[in-house]
Amino acid sequence: MEYITREIVSTNWLTILLLICLGLLAIAKGLNALRFSDFMMLFSNNKYIISYQKPNKLSSPFNAVLLLLQIASVSLFLYLYFDIFELQVVATEITLYIKITIIYAVIVICKLLIEKIIATIFSIDGIVDEYLFYKVSYRNFLGVILLPFNIVFIYALQPTRIVYLILVILLIILNLVVLVSFYRKNENIIFNHLFYFILYLCALEIAPYFILYKLISN
Known part of the structure; x- marks a missing residue:
């Protein structure tokens, strides 16, 4: 009888990470249960x-x-991309996740700070604060939506590449619907400053995600 070596991938750090995510969800509810209830009905x-x-x-x-x-x-959802598509990376699993987290966090926070600075320079704090609250609220909710998918993908069912790509496309479409709904609400302001709006989209809504992909994949 020949013995076949079975490679067992440790998910201990993933379990700890998911518990931290659930803990953050519980903390948010503990801070303001009524607000949390309204937040969960955002869509x-x-x-x-x-x-x-x-x-x-x-x-x-x-x-x-x-x-x-x-x-x-x-x-974590971006980290799973490397496993699903079987990409070879030099970093260990947890190191890769930390790299992705740092890059994503820096891009998200820097975008917010830059947008706040632009709002102050052009004296449009009101509309920009409204836009940032609107955008961040929906993207925070997308983070909550991704949590059960991450749990299923890690412990129950590894998705095929097609399923993962379909989910990514649906998330992109959902994000676009959210942004377009706000832009339509403020279309008069946008059309009066169309050039700056296009410049903003290219510089702060599109380019950062190309940078994110390049930094992670290298």
Whole structure:
């Protein structure tokens, strides 16, 4: 009888990471249960945006916790890309995840800071603060949506490349729908400054994600 070596990949650090994500979700609910309940209904109604956009700043503890959850969850989803597509990388699994997390976090935070600086320079803090709250809220919610997918992909069912790509495309479409809905709401302002709007899209909404891909893949 010949023995066949079975390679067992440790998921200990992934389990700890997912527990941290669930812990962040619990902390957010603990900070404000009513707000959390409205947040979880974000795609079904606008109550969360209407109720919390004006009186709460983007840097509130509630938003900060959900932003951390977004960074952890999205970074894990990007990490799974390397496993699903069987890409050879020099870094160890956890090192690769840390690299992805740092790059993604830096890009997200730098984008927010740059947009705030631009708003201050051009004295458009009101509309930009509204836009950032709107965009970050929906992307935080996307981070929550990705969490169960990450759990299933790690412990239950490894998706095929087609399934992963379909999910990515659906997330991109969902993100575009969210952005377009805000742009349509403020189309008069956009059309009056169309050149700067196009410049903004290229510099801060498209280019950072190409940079993210290049930095991770190298």
